[in-house]
Amino acid sequence: MPAPATGVTMSLALEGLQCSIKHDPSGSQLTTVPPKDNGGTGATFSPTDLVGAALASCAVTTIALVAAREGLTFGGARATVEKRMSPPPRRIAELVLLIDMPAGTKPEQRARLEEIARTCPVARSLHPDVKVPFIFRYPEMPFS
Numbered sequence: 001m002p003a004p005a006t007g008v009t010m011s012l013a014l015e016g017l018q019c020s021i022k023h024d025p026s027g028s029q030l031t032t033v034p035p036k037d038n039g040g041t042g043a044t045f046s047p048t049d050l051v052g053a054a055l056a057s058c059a060v061t062t063i064a065l066v067a068a069r070e071g072l073t074f075g076g077a078r079a080t081v082e083k084r085m086s087p088p089p090r091r092i093a094e095l096v097l098l099i100d101m102p103a104g105t106k107p108e109q110r111a112r113l114e115e116i117a118r119t120c121p122v123a124r125s126l127h128p129d130v131k132v133p134f135i136f137r138y139p140e141m142p143f144s
Helices: 047-071 107-118 119-125
Strands: 009-013 018-023 031-034 078-085 092-100 133-137
Touching: 031 047, 047 078, 047 092, 047 107, 047 119, 107 133
Parallel strands: 092 133
Antiparallel strands: 009 018, 018 031, 078 092
């Protein structure tokens, strides 16, 4: 029988258009504001920006966790995500995720690591209408 779902409490306070969000277990905080094209200042992350950031963070972190458990080589990775909004009604239409894989990633491990990223919890939580192309870039391997 699967373990019961666990919850994490987050709290927020809205002042004007700025939303202060607190991760209750750790006390970490962040702020969101609407983007300029939707009446905000664009001074920091918007709520929809956080969805893209969550996808990128989840994908690379999940790869690292599974790789460690399975004894696969995996060092530092970098990711860039581009959020594309639909015309009204506004919604996230596409999150293009580019993951720069670390040097030393063995060619025979690539398919497994890519599948791990594509099936991370955030990717599986997105509505099917949201397009999520994953692009993996590998550094050239030096000849030995």
